[in-house]
Amino acid sequence: MGPEPRPHAVYPSTFVPRVYSVPSPALLVRQQPSGFLRDFDYSLNPYSGCAFQCGGCYVPDLLFGRAERLGGWGSYVEARVRSVEALQKAAPRLSGATFFMSPVTDVYQPAERRFRLTRALLEALREIPYEWGLISTRSPSILEDLDLLRAHHPRLEVGISVPSDLEEVRRRMDPKNPPVAARLETCRRLREAGVPVRLHVAPLQPHSDDFPRLAGEVADWVWIDFPCHLRVARPAYAAQGMAEYLAREWVERQADRWRAVLGADRVGFGQADFSRRSLAPL
Numbered sequence: 001m002g003p004e005p006r007p008h009a010v011y012p013s014t015f016v017p018r019v020y021s022v023p024s025p026a027l028l029v030r031q032q033p034s035g036f037l038r039d040f041d042y043s044l045n046p047y048s049g050c051a052f053q054c055g056g057c058y059v060p061d062l063l064f065g066r067a068e069r070l071g072g073w074g075s076y077v078e079a080r081v082r083s084v085e086a087l088q089k090a091a092p093r094l095s096g097a098t099f100f101m102s103p104v105t106d107v108y109q110p111a112e113r114r115f116r117l118t119r120a121l122l123e124a125l126r127e128i129p130y131e132w133g134l135i136s137t138r139s140p141s142i143l144e145d146l147d148l149l150r151a152h153h154p155r156l157e158v159g160i161s162v163p164s165d166l167e168e169v170r171r172r173m174d175p176k177n178p179p180v181a182a183r184l185e186t187c188r189r190l191r192e193a194g195v196p197v198r199l200h201v202a203p204l205q206p207h208s209d210d211f212p213r214l215a216g217e218v219a220d221w222v223w224i225d226f227p228c229h230l231r232v233a234r235p236a237y238a239a240q241g242m243a244e245y246l247a248r249e250w251v252e253r254q255a256d257r258w259r260a261v262l263g264a265d266r267v268g269f270g271q272a273d274f275s276r277r278s279l280a281p282l
């Protein structure tokens with residue numbers, strides 16, 4: 001056994017994508033009634049591009065070839081350095097609104113340590129009477145903002161993405177992701193600090209029989225889903241000999257198993273449950 005992963009370590013430590021500063025105003029995006037995020041009013045996107053380069057990531061599928069033109073998904077990160085300025089201009093629209101941060105990037109990927117845009121947004125959001133927000137990440141670096149997350153209580157919830165508890169699966173599908181143990185520990189520490197936290201087990205990948213119990217120990221509840229863009233997921237899963245895990249029946253069967261372990265009220269499933277809150281609205 002190697003040493004325990006350090007929760008504050010920067011992952012991946014050996015890979016640095018090209019990082020650009022851009023003044024893009026596309027920080028705040030209104031959600032469409034037909035979209036996956038239709039139960040949120042806005043998405044907040046301080047970065048574009050993502051160093052974690054997950055195997056089945058759907059984002060490049062939404063970019064109409066832009067990721068390829070910039071060198072391929074995972075090879076670049078754009079930091080929207082005027083994010084706070086854009087947020088302050090948009091403050092009246094966010095008042096009383098809900099948001100998700102972020103559907104197109106990981107807001108705690110390694111570039112955040114250099115630019116601190118997510119942290120600056122959290123600071124600025126304290127002055128805005130938004131209704132509720134959800135932040136999703138795969139990075140233990142979110143713990144560096146624990147103080148701020150707590151200051152937003154109970155309007156802000158965190159989702160930690162862990163599609164499998166098996167390191168072998170992570171290494172094959174998402175080798176640039178932080179280790180599984182570090183992400184579970186991050187979840188535990190957020191919960192212990194009183195931050196509402198769910199585990200995003202999406203897309204659900206092959207996992208150990210013990211994963212539902214482990215998840216229940218560290219998170220308030222878990223959210224499970226299928227891979228949402230099969231055009232991307234099919235080749236990625238097939239390349240790892242995992243095509244059988246894309247079957248709807250397999251995912252639904254597993255979700256039933258998770259409900260049997262955790263109770264139905266602690267397992268959300270699919271689009272309708274993504275906007276569910278750990279805590280009842282004020």
Ligand code: SF4
Nearest residue numbers: 050053054057105106
């Ligand atoms: S962390 Fe999210 S945005 Fe980044 S590569 Fe993975 S799925 Fe895509």
